[in-house]
Amino acid sequence: MEGISVAYASGHVALRDATLRLDQPTICGLLGVNGAGKSTLFKAIMGMVRPAAGSVTIGGQAVREAQRQNHVAYVPQSEEVDWAFPVSVRDVVMMGRYGYMNRLRIPTAADRAAVEAGLARVGMLEHAERQIGQLSGGQKKRVFLARALAQDGRLILLDEPFGGVDVTTQEQMMQLLRELREEGRIILVSTHDLASVPQFCDQVALVKGTVLAAGPTEAVFTPANLARAFGGSGAVQAAAGLTLAPGGEGQSLVLDAEGRVLGRLQPLE
Numbered sequence: 001m002e003g004i005s006v007a008y009a010s011g012h013v014a015l016r017d018a019t020l021r022l023d024q025p026t027i028c029g030l031l032g033v034n035g036a037g038k039s040t041l042f043k044a045i046m047g048m049v050r051p052a053a054g055s056v057t058i059g060g061q062a063v064r065e066a067q068r069q070n071h072v073a074y075v076p077q078s079e080e081v082d083w084a085f086p087v088s089v090r091d092v093v094m095m096g097r098y099g100y101m102n103r104l105r106i107p108t109a110a111d112r113a114a115v116e117a118g119l120a121r122v123g124m125l126e127h128a129e130r131q132i133g134q135l136s137g138g139q140k141k142r143v144f145l146a147r148a149l150a151q152d153g154r155l156i157l158l159d160e161p162f163g164g165v166d167v168t169t170q171e172q173m174m175q176l177l178r179e180l181r182e183e184g185r186i187i188l189v190s191t192h193d194l195a196s197v198p199q200f201c202d203q204v205a206l207v208k209g210t211v212l213a214a215g216p217t218e219a220v221f222t223p224a225n226l227a228r229a230f231g232g233s234g235a236v237q238a239a240a241g242l243t244l245a246p247g248g249e250g251q252s253l254v255l256d257a258e259g260r261v262l263g264r265l266q267p268l269e
């Protein structure tokens, strides 16, 4: 995305002159405080909001064309889903195949196979017949991940997929996302779990009304940048349960609550 600005009907400008380029298989963490504009950035990539300025291209194509070719899969924030809607887990995952179907939406054997494979990969086959509202928080996340898998998108957007999931589920989801990267996909994932960023994200993009900084984690996930994005390193540390300790040569060590070293941060230029 190149220089995009997005204003809502209320007149609120959620993003101004935001630029982000992801050009190889990667896991990029989208970080920022509540209201920073992360979901808005996803919506711009999905074509759900129209930028007032700037452009978004996916694989060199306009958003609409990339959508038509099913290149972009989206795992929404749980709050955006109507869980009372009377559909089963399998129905939701099948929605990932709609873009491949004609207007009558009659699934082919390939569509069914993709759905079963997606359900199996996230461990939700045994729950396939359940109404989506009956699932636990972690199971709900898995269902939408399975929908993205069934869609077979080259770019996968996940809006806070780890919120409210247990440690084991989070680790399984992260492992799956690593596999998807190895398959050549680009993963853009918003998260408030800063502690997992150094091991999980190849790249980070810091958002605060724009993209403040983006690039390789070791270069961008720095104390100074985090302070810019989150308004003070003390707040970051408290929010993430992180501690920063001097690591020599101007570097900082990121320690978790138990004092384990999670990563090493380079000083900001």
Ligand SMILES: Nc1ncnc2c1ncn2[C@@H]1O[C@H](COP(=O)(O)OP(=O)(O)OP(=O)(O)O)[C@@H](O)[C@H]1O
Pocket: 008, 009, 010, 012, 013, 014, 032, 033, 034, 035, 036, 037, 038, 039, 040, 041
């Ligand atoms: N439909 C809307 N109409 C008006 N303002 C909106 C709308 N959606 C979002 N906003 C505003 O735009 C800003 C960015 O919101 P956005 O949802 O992109 O933030 P976010 O970074 O995803 O936050 P969170 O971490 O809480 O999910 C916020 O100030 C929000 O209040």
